[in-house]
Amino acid sequence: MPKKKDFILIGVLLVIALIGLGVTQFLQHQTGASVTITIGGEIYGTYPLDQSRTIEINDAKGYNKVVIENGSVHMADADCPDQYCVQHAAIHAGHETIICLPHELVVEITGGEVSDVDVVTQ
Ligand SMILES: [Zn+2]
Incomplete structure (x- = not known):
């Protein structure tokens, strides 16, 4: 018979394990700070996540309109045939991505110190 102490x-x-899991998720949530746009494997630009702006990209592959607002990023417009990137939900946490496959364009949240909490309270 196991003792009550066991x-x-x-x-x-169990509680320590759950807290550890929660802390890990919390920290992962806090890593989002900048937005990196990559086209065809080359960095097009990096922008702070906490500053609202619209980035319009017009290149040989096509047109994409990336909008940063309220600490998250979404693809507001694109002329790609599949429109997956436009339909993709806004991203805001570390290492989330929006990919426009036809245009070989990747929007990624990259590391930093700005937390979601700070973004919300601004
Ligand atoms: Zn697209």
Whole structure:
């Protein structure tokens, strides 16, 4: 028969594990700080996530309109045939991406110190 103390120990370990998981997710959530746009594997530009702006990209592949507002990024417009990038939900956390495959364009949230909490309170 397991002793009552063992159950308490298991409970404590479980709580520690859950807290650890929560902290990890929280930290991952806080890493989003800049927006990097890559076209055909080359960096087109990097922009701070906490400053609203519209980036219009017109190149040989086509047209994309990336909008940064309220600490998140979305593809407002594009002339690609599939429109997947336009339909993609806005991104705001570390290493999330919006990819426009026909235009070989990737919008990625890259690391930094600005947290979502700061963005929300601004
Ligand atoms: Zn697209």
